Amino acid sequence: MNMDFNLSISQEQKLIMTQQMQLSVKILQLSSYELQKLVEKETQENPLLEVKYGEENKENTLDYKEIIKYLEFDNYNHSNVVRNEDEEVSPFTFISEKKSLKEYLKEQIRDLNVKDSIRIIADYIVESIDERGYFNEKLENMAKVLKIPVHMIEEALKIVQGLEPDGIGARDLKDCLKIQCRKKGMVDENLYLIIDNHLEDIAENRYNAIAKKLNINVKESQSYGDFIKTLQPKPSRGFYTGEEVNYIIPDAYIKKIDKEYYIIMNDNVTPRLTINNLYKGIINGGEDKEAVDYVKGRLDSATFLIRSIEHRKSTIYKVLEKILCIQREYFDYGEKFLKPMTLREIADSLDMHESTISRAIKDKYIYTERGTIKIKNLFTTGLTSKEGNESLSCLEVKKGIENLINEEDKNNPLSDQNISDILRGKAVNISRRTVAKYREEMGIKSSKGRKRY
Structure with a gap:
């Protein structure tokens, strides 16, 4: 057996994602809301970071040249985003507080003339209603927990199911639809048979099958289907259930002033970070080497975070500039004039990678005269x-x-x-x-x- 050991040198290219590079990529694809959460977390963990919003930003501008002399940093150039500082950005929307579904139901229960014991059980049932408006718990289990007879829970559940919105407290979809039918005074037996046995047939428009099964004509079965489709399968709809986020923070405003469009980055909601001047005293003092090393590490981390946020903002601005150039007619005249536009087209024009553009527009919104628009929706083949x-x-x-x-x-x-x-x-x-x-x-x-x- 010939065993030959040789030492050879080969050259190959590898892209290694450092932690800082990973953070920069992550920040680029965050929505404004997610970015705020990240900044809150970072400011709690890094004592050198301070967050500024709105007008405070004008008074505290970070001096990179002052900081950079303390750090060994790779070249990480970003162009600044230009905005008209005199341009006043007014709030575009106000978030009104939705009334909780459970609060609404309990208000109705308080007005009912029922025994206090039943009212308490009804409140308990309301607390057990899920985000759809259904009540899924087994009555026997609830009876054991509350140590009361099942018939008392049945009585309270019947009261809850009589409340508005119609269908609330239903055990499942079929029960929800039948409760609504009863409250509308519907007594047609065929209607309840269709709800029990033919909801899938209605969804698939199989009215011939329903007609044959119930011995009615197809037009009649279709009429039943039309009525059932008017019912609400999710009675909680329109009420706050705690399961939804109902606001969007735009990253930029597109404003038309004197026939020209301007991009105004939304600094009112995008956090601007500064660095606490405390670091200068610690580094310049230099007596405690361990403290100096810690501060330099925190300073490195803080500076990179700040630059990554500015890079995110700069990239979004550049992308929006190109979109405005291509989609001018869309902003002027509406959706009918939206031109085909791809990520590759924008990436090539900016000399960036397609994945960078994809991250830059992910979950980002702009506020325009036509409302709040998801940037991604402007890209069409x-x-x-x-x-x-x-x-x-x-x-x-x-x-x-x-x-x-x-x-x-x-x-x-x-x-x-x-x-x-x-x-x-x-x-x-x-x-x-x-x-x-x-x-x-x-x-x-x-x-x-x-x-x-």
Whole structure:
């Protein structure tokens, strides 16, 4: 056996993500709300960091040149974001406090003329209602916990189910729908049979199957289905349940002033960090080497965090500049004028990687004259016309599909192939599969599911 050991040198390129690089990438893709949470955490852990908001930023500008002499830092250049400091940014929305569903139910219970014992049990049931408005607990288990007869819980549950909104306190979806039917005075036996046995058939528009099972005609079964679709499957809807976040913080405002659009970064909600001057005394003193090393480490971390936040802001600004340039007509005239635009197109024009653009727009919003818009929604692929020009965005094509479906004969709805053929006749080069994809994205059912009898 020939065993030959050789020592050789080879050169290869590797990209190693340091912790600081990972932090920079993470900060770039955070939403404003998530960034605030991160800053709160960092300021609690790093005593050198101080957070400033709004007008305070003007009085405290970080002097990087003063700090950098204490640090060994890789080159990490960022261009500054230019904004008009005199431009007043007014709050665009106010968050009103929603009334809690449970508070609303308890208010109704307080007004009822019932025994105190039943009222207490009803309150207990309300506390057990889930985010949908359903009551899922087993009555026997609750009876054991409260050490009361089951019939008392049944009585209290009946009271809760009689409250508004209709369907509250239901045991499941079928129970929820039947409670609403009873409160509307519906006594038709077929209606309750359909709820018990044919909800899936209604969802799939299988009215022939329902008609055959109940020995009624198809038009009658469809009428039952139409009524059931008017009922509320989630009675908690419209009330605060603690499960939802109902506000959005835009990263920037797009304002039109004298026929020109300006990007105003939202400094009122984006945290601006400064560094406590305490570090100078500790470093310049130099008596306690351990303290100096600790402060330098914290200073390194703080400075990188500040630069990463500025880099995030700068990148978003650059991306918005390019979007404004491409989508000027959209901002002027609306969704119909949204042009096809891809991440690669923006990335190439800014000499950045496509993944950087993707992170920069992730969960980011802008406030415009047309409302608050998710930046990601401005990116659409285009469809090639028969002439070979990529002139239509997918939003325009979706609108065309939606219009065709709205105008179709519901007794004989258009198939995906029909829609494809019609659009091709209008010089839109689109396949049946793409029609199906766009239709499903819009939540529109197939021709079978749209058929009316």
